[in-house]
Amino acid sequence: MAGIAWVNGRLLLPEEPAISPLDGGFMYGEGLFETMRAYGGKIFRLSQHLERLIVSAAELSFDPPAAQNLAGAVEEALDAGGLDDAVVRLSVTPGIAGSPEPTVVVVVRPLALPAADLYAKGCHAVSVPATQIGGSPLRRVKSLNYLDKLLAQRAADRQGAHEAILVDPDGCVVEGAMRNIFAVLGDELVTPPLSRGFLPGITRATVLEIAEKQRIPYSERDLPLTELHGADEAFLTSSVAEILPVAAIDGHNLGRVPGRTTIRLTGAYREAVAEEAG
Amino acid sequence: MAGIAWVNGRLLLPEEPAISPLDGGFMYGEGLFETMRAYGGKIFRLSQHLERLIVSAAELSFDPPAAQNLAGAVEEALDAGGLDDAVVRLSVTPGIAGSPEPTVVVVVRPLALPAADLYAKGCHAVSVPATQIGGSPLRRVKSLNYLDKLLAQRAADRQGAHEAILVDPDGCVVEGAMRNIFAVLGDELVTPPLSRGFLPGITRATVLEIAEKQRIPYSERDLPLTELHGADEAFLTSSVAEILPVAAIDGHNLGRVPGRTTIRLTGAYREAVAEEAG
Numbered sequence: 001m002a003g004i005a006w007v008n009g010r011l012l013l014p015e016e017p018a019i020s021p022l023d024g025g026f027m028y029g030e031g032l033f034e035t036m037r038a039y040g041g042k043i044f045r046l047s048q049h050l051e052r053l054i055v056s057a058a059e060l061s062f063d064p065p066a067a068q069n070l071a072g073a074v075e076e077a078l079d080a081g082g083l084d085d086a087v088v089r090l091s092v093t094p095g096i097a098g099s100p101e102p103t104v105v106v107v108v109r110p111l112a113l114p115a116a117d118l119y120a121k122g123c124h125a126v127s128v129p130a131t132q133i134g135g136s137p138l139r140r141v142k143s144l145n146y147l148d149k150l151l152a153q154r155a156a157d158r159q160g161a162h163e164a165i166l167v168d169p170d171g172c173v174v175e176g177a178m179r180n181i182f183a184v185l186g187d188e189l190v191t192p193p194l195s196r197g198f199l200p201g202i203t204r205a206t207v208l209e210i211a212e213k214q215r216i217p218y219s220e221r222d223l224p225l226t227e228l229h230g231a232d233e234a235f236l237t238s239s240v241a242e243i244l245p246v247a248a249i250d251g252h253n254l255g256r257v258p259g260r261t262t263i264r265l266t267g268a269y270r271e272a273v274a275e276e277a278g
Numbered sequence: 279m280a281g282i283a284w285v286n287g288r289l290l291l292p293e294e295p296a297i298s299p300l301d302g303g304f305m306y307g308e309g310l311f312e313t314m315r316a317y318g319g320k321i322f323r324l325s326q327h328l329e330r331l332i333v334s335a336a337e338l339s340f341d342p343p344a345a346q347n348l349a350g351a352v353e354e355a356l357d358a359g360g361l362d363d364a365v366v367r368l369s370v371t372p373g374i375a376g377s378p379e380p381t382v383v384v385v386v387r388p389l390a391l392p393a394a395d396l397y398a399k400g401c402h403a404v405s406v407p408a409t410q411i412g413g414s415p416l417r418r419v420k421s422l423n424y425l426d427k428l429l430a431q432r433a434a435d436r437q438g439a440h441e442a443i444l445v446d447p448d449g450c451v452v453e454g455a456m457r458n459i460f461a462v463l464g465d466e467l468v469t470p471p472l473s474r475g476f477l478p479g480i481t482r483a484t485v486l487e488i489a490e491k492q493r494i495p496y497s498e499r500d501l502p503l504t505e506l507h508g509a510d511e512a513f514l515t516s517s518v519a520e521i522l523p524v525a526a527i528d529g530h531n532l533g534r535v536p537g538r539t540t541i542r543l544t545g546a547y548r549e550a551v552a553e554e555a556g
Contacts, residue, residue: 007295007299014299016298017296018295018297019298021292021297021369022292022293022385025304026297026369026422027424028307028422030424041364061429104298129413130411131411132409132411133410133415135407135409136409138425144304144306145307145423145424145425146305146306146420146423147308147423149424154339155523182292194487
């Protein structure tokens with residue numbers, strides 16, 4: 001597999017051994033990560049990704065390296081990887097217990113996107129119960145404890161769906177297992193509020209910023225699954241896949257795929273990428 | 279630090295790099311572990327530990343190596359470690375995505391026990407809300423997604439307590455963050471039922487087996503925190519610490535420390551160890 005890993009300053013192949021079995025990241029999933037997309041060798045919204053990781057570290061009570069050092073690590077890895085368009089995963093753990101040095105890992109790999117026709121025809125989603133309680137800090141941070149989402153995503157895979165939509169016990173949508181979710185109901189763009197307890201997506205924030213600028217009516221409010229089933233449009237957001245339209249949820253076909261609001265936001269998102277990372 | 283790591287057949291120091299950053303265990307905390315205690319070079323209830331890991335792997339949809347191979351790995355690591363009394367941690371992950379070979383890690387380290395006077399005077403515990411929903415498979419398996427328990431344990435540490443007792447939203451006790459819990463109420467030995475959704479401890483099972491043999495009245499039933507606060511005795515169980523008496527929970531002092539039932543079970547547990555692993 002092409003790509004490179006940068007591990008505390010050492011460059012090696014991603015498959016090579018690099019992490020001690022005593023590292024908190026391996027022993028307990030203690031650590032945080034960010035998955036980012038490089039366009040022409042430059043990461044879109046790098047500083048927001050680093051800020052989220054650093055703020056989250058406080059919730060897990062460990063001191064991450066400074067943003068500047070993390071940015072330097074990402075830059076070195078990107079330079080060494082020699083890939084213009086890439087998926088870049090940054091992982092930070094407290095290292096071996098008692099050690100003063102955190103573990104910083106940057107893996108740069110070739111871009112792998114959802115099939116092109118999914119952007120045109122929309123993907124299918126299924127709903128699954130959210131397994132963690134909303135108040136848990138683990139819902140709000142992108143920690144290495146990612147197994148509940150992985151299991152939800154696999155349950156969706158087994159049903160031939162592309163994404164699992166996590167739903168709270170009261171029937172309200174939380175997020176996708178791998179991406180945030182938006183619905184368009186009439187002319188209103190709706191996405192669950194951060195108070196539901198989920199990972200605040202960088203792409204989600206960018207979409208809300210675009211809606212604000214373009215005066216598209218939007219609200220961050222509770223979204224019952226039944227309402228999502230009857231939405232006019234829906235889409236998923238992530239740094240790698242950007243804006244991915246949804247065609248059906250639990251077998252309920254949505255009205256417009258991709259809908260006009262989805263198309264408009266996709267265009268504006270790509271303009272933002274071209275301006276900032278092009 | 280003394281000790282040794284066995285990683286897919288290679289022997290190295292535990293601090294050395296051994297795990298690829300692409301390993302599912304590092305990327306998502308995808309994997310399982312067992313923490314065991316070796317007495318005179320022999321692990322107590324090894325087969326029960328291996329069985330739990332293998333049964334749990336099915337819940338996470340991955341194929342672990344055969345029990346015989348895992349037992350062989352543990353034996354090789356113990357031989358190489360040269361420690362008679364040791365903590366042995368076995369970790370198994372699916373390896374790198376797409377790879378047919380799982381990652382098997384055995385780390386053998388010197389035994390580190392709670393201070394001796396805690397066995398005489400009892401430890402202090404505090405209660406914290408359980409963060410995962412009871413039905414989640416992640417509650418029932420000892421996965422590498424261990425961060426919620428680690429955070430609960432650290433909250434207890436900050437309060438000067440030795441263990442965090444996880445409590446469900448309905449006020450019933452689930453388990454300790456690092457160990458299972460028992461209470462003695464009058465003459466009855468009580469521990470939460472497996473239906474609460476928690477890790478079925480090997481030491482917990484051994485204690486219940488001893489109670490059965492010695493005709494100590496016991497029940498696996500819901501244990502409200504308020505009832506635990508007023509218990510005559512309480513103790514925590516784990517493979518490493520064995521049976522650790524509790525002196526106080528949330529500041530409520532318990533009646534007998536260590537109580538007569540705790541003392542009786544501790545004696546019988548050590549006899550079982552001497553018979554099987556001595």
